[in-house]
Amino acid sequence: MARRADLLDFAILGLLHEGPTHGYDLRRRLNSALGPFRALSYGSLYPALKDLTQRGLIAQTTETTSATGRRPRIGYELTPEGKEFFDAAVSHAGADTAEDDTFAVRFAFFARTEADIRRLILEGRRHRLQERLDAARADTRRKREEFDAWSAALARHGEETAEREVRWLSELIDAERRHPQDPGPQP
Amino acid sequence: MARRADLLDFAILGLLHEGPTHGYDLRRRLNSALGPFRALSYGSLYPALKDLTQRGLIAQTTETTSATGRRPRIGYELTPEGKEFFDAAVSHAGADTAEDDTFAVRFAFFARTEADIRRLILEGRRHRLQERLDAARADTRRKREEFDAWSAALARHGEETAEREVRWLSELIDAERRHPQDPGPQP
DNA sequence: GTTAGCATGTAAGGAGTTACATGATTTT
DNA sequence: AAAATCATGTAACTCCTTACATGCTAAC
Numbered sequence: 198m199a200r201r202a203d204l205l206d207f208a209i210l211g212l213l214h215e216g217p218t219h220g221y222d223l224r225r226r227l228n229s230a231l232g233p234f235r236a237l238s239y240g241s242l243y244p245a246l247k248d249l250t251q252r253g254l255i256a257q258t259t260e261t262t263s264a265t266g267r268r269p270r271i272g273y274e275l276t277p278e279g280k281e282f283f284d285a286a287v288s289h290a291g292a293d294t295a296e297d298d299t300f301a302v303r304f305a306f307f308a309r310t311e312a313d314i315r316r317l318i319l320e321g322r323r324h325r326l327q328e329r330l331d332a333a334r335a336d337t338r339r340k341r342e343e344f345d346a347w348s349a350a351l352a353r354h355g356e357e358t359a360e361r362e363v364r365w366l367s368e369l370i371d372a373e374r375r376h377p378q379d380p381g382p383q384p
Numbered sequence: 385m386a387r388r389a390d391l392l393d394f395a396i397l398g399l400l401h402e403g404p405t406h407g408y409d410l411r412r413r414l415n416s417a418l419g420p421f422r423a424l425s426y427g428s429l430y431p432a433l434k435d436l437t438q439r440g441l442i443a444q445t446t447e448t449t450s451a452t453g454r455r456p457r458i459g460y461e462l463t464p465e466g467k468e469f470f471d472a473a474v475s476h477a478g479a480d481t482a483e484d485d486t487f488a489v490r491f492a493f494f495a496r497t498e499a500d501i502r503r504l505i506l507e508g509r510r511h512r513l514q515e516r517l518d519a520a521r522a523d524t525r526r527k528r529e530e531f532d533a534w535s536a537a538l539a540r541h542g543e544e545t546a547e548r549e550v551r552w553l554s555e556l557i558d559a560e561r562r563h564p565q566d567p568g569p570q571p
Numbered sequence: 572g573t574t575a576g577c578a579t580g581t582a583a584g585g586a587g588t589t590a591c592a593t594g595a596t597t598t599t
Numbered sequence: 600a601a602a603a604t605c606a607t608g609t610a611a612c613t614c615c616t617t618a619c620a621t622g623c624t625a626a627c
Contacts, residue, residue: 205586219606219607220606220608221604221605221606226530229523229527229530230535232520232538232539237587237588238587238588238589239606239607239608240588240589240590240609240610241586241587243607244587244608247608269606270605270606271606301538305534305535305538307532307534307535308532308533308534333419340416343413345494345495346495347491347492348492348494348495350556351488351491351492352419354549355419358545358549361545362541362545369537392614407578407579408576408577408578408579409577409578424615424616425615425616425617426578427582427617428614428615428616430581431580431581456578456579457577457578457579458578458579
């Protein structure tokens with residue numbers, strides 16, 4: 198699941214796991230699940246739906262077109278193959294799950310992820326972040342003279358943001374360790 | 385300066401403003417200036433250098449190839465047109481300067497940016513972030529039931545990160561207001 | 572001796588955005 | 600009466616990454 202397209206496939210499959218819907222709604226939920234950042238357009242969603250249909254992972258539902266007379270909506274639902282595909286994908290934690298985008302998408306479906314896989318993903322992400330942080334700090338120290346005050350402020354802010362995320366991850370990991378069954382953070 | 389390519393051009397021109405260098409060094413400094421995130425590869429840098437040369441904004445320096453016998457490095461320097469282009473770009477703050485990537489790049493060259501332009505950019509960025517934050521919060525409230533505990537935790541973390549950045553920007557703006565000449569944050 | 576870093580480039584491919592095309596319905 | 604939201608799609612374009620191609624030097 199390294200390619201972005203695979204991420205989109207995974208997310209679509211994950212959302213359809215909760216029941217069939219149509220493209221427009223899928224996009225809305227995708228954008229609210231992944232945050233207002235990295236929003237995606239129809240130009241990528243509709244082709245992805247077409248592709249998943251061709252691969253037999255999703256299928257159009259026989260939705261009664263008429264009703265109020267509004268434009269017919271095309272419903273999609275998971276096929277058994279699609280369900281299998283998602284279940285297989287959600288139950289494995291590779292090195293790629295530490296990556297920014299992949300991590301966010303995998304996290305969004307943690308409710309369907311087993312506890313030990315969740316732990317692996319969280320720890321992998323923390324490790325990756327810590328690595329980057331160490332590299333950034335070494336870099337900053339190495340050529341401090343090259344930096345003016347503004348660049349230094351930007352670098353420091355970036356480092357603090359990364360540190361915060363590391364702490365956040367540590368809290369989640371600790372919470373999991375204490376209550377393995379628990380979804381962890383409270384709403 | 386909305387397109388990514390324009391950002392790269394701006395950054396190259398800005399770095400060459402400090403003196404001529406060659407591609408490899410440019411990439412190194414670019415990646416350390418923009419953070420370990422959004423690193424870029426030679427596949428985009430070298431074509432950009434070629435393009436800027438064709439547009440007459442930079443030119444190859446007549447660097448003595450030999451010396452130690454190592455592979456000849458191709459130095460680049462700003463032409464007067466390139467300097468003019470950068471100076472014009474750095475002295476204007478459009479709506480696009482609030483965007484993630486554009487903001488980061490503009491911020492990296494704040495030392496060469498006039499105080500009033502800096503203020504516009506900082507305030508524009510803060511405004512954009514606040515907008516997104518408000519939208520995200522409204523969205524979260526609207527469909528709280530749709531979210532499980534994990535999705536909610538992810539959304540909350542995203543919101544807190546945005547809040548932190550807003551506060552950071554506010555501090556920078558206040559510091560500027562108090563000491564208009566001052567580079568602001570201390571190293 | 573072999574890994575890491577210095578150094579420059581190209582070609583192919585992937586991914587996604589923007590703009591366009593179209594039209595109904597609901598809200599202001 | 601206009602603007603926003605619902606709803607689906609395509610084509611062109613932009614941009615960037617990956618993989619390839621090549622070879623020297625310094626450090627371990």
